[in-house]
Amino acid sequence: MVLYFRSGARMESAYGLAITVTMLMTTLLITVYLAKLRKKPVLSGLVLVVFGMIEAVFFLSSLGKFAHGGYVTVILTLVLLLLMVVWYRGTQLERKYSIRLNIQDHISNLDRLHRDESIPLLTHNLVYLEGKRNSDFMDRDILYSILDKDAKRAEAYWFVSVNVLNEPDTMTYEVETYGTDFIYRITLNLGFKCSPRVNVYLRQIVQDLQAAGELPPQDKKYSIYGPSTVGTFKFCIIRKSVTTKTELSNLDELILHTKYAIRRVAGSKVRWYGLDTSSLILEHVPLITGGGSGVDRIRCIYPE
Secondary structure (H helix, E strand, O other): OOOHHHHHHHHHHHHHHHHHHHHHHHHHHHHHHHHHHHOOOHHHHHHHHHHHHHHHHHHHHHHHHHHHHHHHHHHHHHHHHHHHHHHHHHHHHHHHHHEEEEEEHHHHHHHHHHHHHOEEEEEEEEEEEEOOOOEEEOEHHHHHHHHHOOOOOOEEEEEEEEEEOOOOOOEEEEEOOOOOEEEEEEEEEEEEOOOOOOOHHHHHHHHHHOOOOOOOOOOOOOOOOOOOOOOEEEEEEEEOOOOOOOOOOHHHHHHHEEEEEEEEHHHHHHHOOOOOOOEEEEEEEEOOOOOOOOOOOOOOOOOO
16 A cells, blocks of 8 residues: 555656646747747747746746656656657768759669660559658669669659648648659648558559549559559668768767667658558668778789
C-alpha cells in the first residue's frame, strides 16, 4: 500500500511538471507565431510577458516536485529534444553534401535509354521518391541509379514527392513532364489527415494522364484481371550511408549514424507511404562529403 501511494505521488508530480512545461512551450509557440507569421511584434511581446510571468510562477512552484517524480518528465523531454536535434542536424548535413544536377542536361540520356530495346525492360513505370525541392534539379543519386547503376529501362520514369499541408482533407497533385511523354515529376499535396498511399494515388494519376493523352497506353497483357493499359510499377528506394572516410567531424558523423539508427527503428519510406506490398528495389549509396576522394593508386606487381 505504501509503495502504491508513493508511485501515485510520483506520477502526480511528473504529471504536474509536464503540464507546466507544456504551458510554457505553448506560450513560446504562440509568441513566435504572432511575431513571425502574423507580423505583430507588440502583441507577441505582450503575450510573452503576461502569460510568461504567470506560467513562470507555476513552473517555480513545481520545481519542488522534481525529486518526487518530476525528473521523469525532464528525462523524457531531454530524450525527445535529443532525437529532434539529431534528426534536424542529420537532415542539414544530408542537404549540405547532396549533389543536385539539372535534369534538362540528362533528358537526352534518359530518352536513349527509354528507347533502347537492346536493354531488357525492367518495368513499365519506374518510381523514385524524393523530397520537395527545385523542380529543375534532381538528386545525383537518382540519375546515377537509372543511368549508371545497372541501366534501368522503363516506359515511364516517375519522380514523386509528398507535400503535407495544414488543411486536413486536401488531396491534389501537380505534374511536370519537361516536354516529354516518359518523364513525370509528381507533387502530391496531401492534408495531414490523408493516408499517404503513394502506390494507389500514382495508379490514379496514370489513368488521368492516359485519359488526357499525356501518357501513352501501356500494354500489360498478363493479369488475373485481364489486359490493361496501366502497366507494372517498381519503386526504387535509395538510402544513404556514411562512408568509412569522410571530412565530417566526429560529432557530425556520430549524428548521422544515430539518425540512420533511428530511421531503422522508426521505419522508412516503404512503411510511411504504404509500399510494403509493392515491388521494390532497395539501393544503398554513400554520403559523399569530399573526403577520401584522393585514393592512392594500386600497383600491379609483375612476376620476375
